[in-house]
Amino acid sequence: MTLRKRLAIMAGFPGLVLLAVVVTGFAAYSLRFGLRGIGLDLSDETYIYTPGGTVANIAIFSHMILGAVAMVLVPFQPVAWLRRRYPWLHRIAGxxxxxxxxxxxxGGLAYIALRGTIAGPLMDAGFALYGALMLCCAVQALRHARAGDVARHSEWALRLAVLVMGSLIFRLHYVIWYSLTDGLWSNAQLTGPFDQVQYFAFYMPYLAALEIWLRARKAPVS
Ligand code: HEM
Known part of the structure; x- marks a missing residue:
């Protein structure tokens, strides 16, 4: 490994540690919330729990549990040396x-169909599109891996990774916004102007940035 590469890794290390702490923290919250919702009656604690609604509860709380699992595994998948050294681990985790x-x-789509989101139709639309894109990227990543098309597989897998992280990005946008503005244009029902932008802003700009990067990477150098 060159000195330049080593220095780059050392410079990025604090950022990676911070990312690991944030991802683990949110995944632990999501896992705990999901497990409690599956096992306990949370109707006094959260509007997300549906009293007597077995299907809606299984849908939303299992999505939290498995979302946490995907979120913890996703950051390891693009690491090249891990893939080269332990290809079987990459395949299992994938x-x-x-x-x-x-x-x-x-699970998210079923909950939206059965209960709807807290803020109504526009948030339903933003989150339903988010779920549909996640479904599409997961199926495409698997299809191209099975077909042995590594280039296309990695593109779809990267799109999926961005979407898996979207749920955390949604919360991070709120943490940053509230610390800067004390919650301007936002309210508890998530119907303020800031909230309305967030229905789409936690995944759309990041997917667009990824598309630009993927195209720039493919463009021939003149
Ligand atoms: C890795 C991915 C995901 C994780 C870890 C995750 C986790 C969570 C958690 C913890 C909550 C509880 C609310 C909170 O405490 O903030 C939640 C709510 C929700 N999630 Fe997800 N989620 C993920 C992806 C998705 C996807 C793809 C959809 C769309 C189909 C979705 C739809 C919803 C809906 C509709 C709610 C309830 C919103 C409301 O009305 O308050 N989630 N999610």
Missing amino acids: RVIVTASIVVAL
Whole structure:
């Protein structure tokens, strides 16, 4: 490894540690919330729990559990040396992520169809599109891996990774916004102007940035 590469890794290390702490923290919250919702009656604690609604509860709380699993595994998948050294681990983790993402998307979509989101139709639309895109990317990543098309597989897998992280990005946008503005244009029902932008802003700009990067990477150098 060159000195330049070593220095780059050392410079990025604090950022990676911070990312690991944030991802683990949110995944632990999501896993705990999901497990409690499956096992306990949370109607006094959260509007997300549906009293007597077995299907809606299984859909939304299992999506939290499997979302946490996908989120913890996803950051390891693009690491090249891990893939080269332990290809079997990449394959197993990949299958777990794809399966978990499909359940997460279907669970979220079922909950939206049965209950709707807290803020109504526009948030339903933003989150339903999010779920549909996750479903599509998970299926495409699996299809191209099975066909042995590594280039296309890695593109779809990267799109899926961005979407898996979207759920965390949604919360991070709120943490940053509230610390800067004390919650301007936002309210508890998530119907303020800031909230309305967020229905789409936690995944759309990041997917667009990824598309630009993927195209720039493919463009021939003149
Ligand atoms: C890795 C991915 C995901 C994780 C870890 C995750 C986790 C969570 C958690 C923890 C909550 C509880 C709310 C909170 O405490 O903030 C939640 C709510 C929700 N999630 Fe997800 N989620 C993921 C992906 C998705 C997807 C793809 C969809 C869309 C189909 C979705 C739809 C929903 C809906 C509709 C709610 C309830 C919103 C409301 O009305 O408050 N989630 N999610």
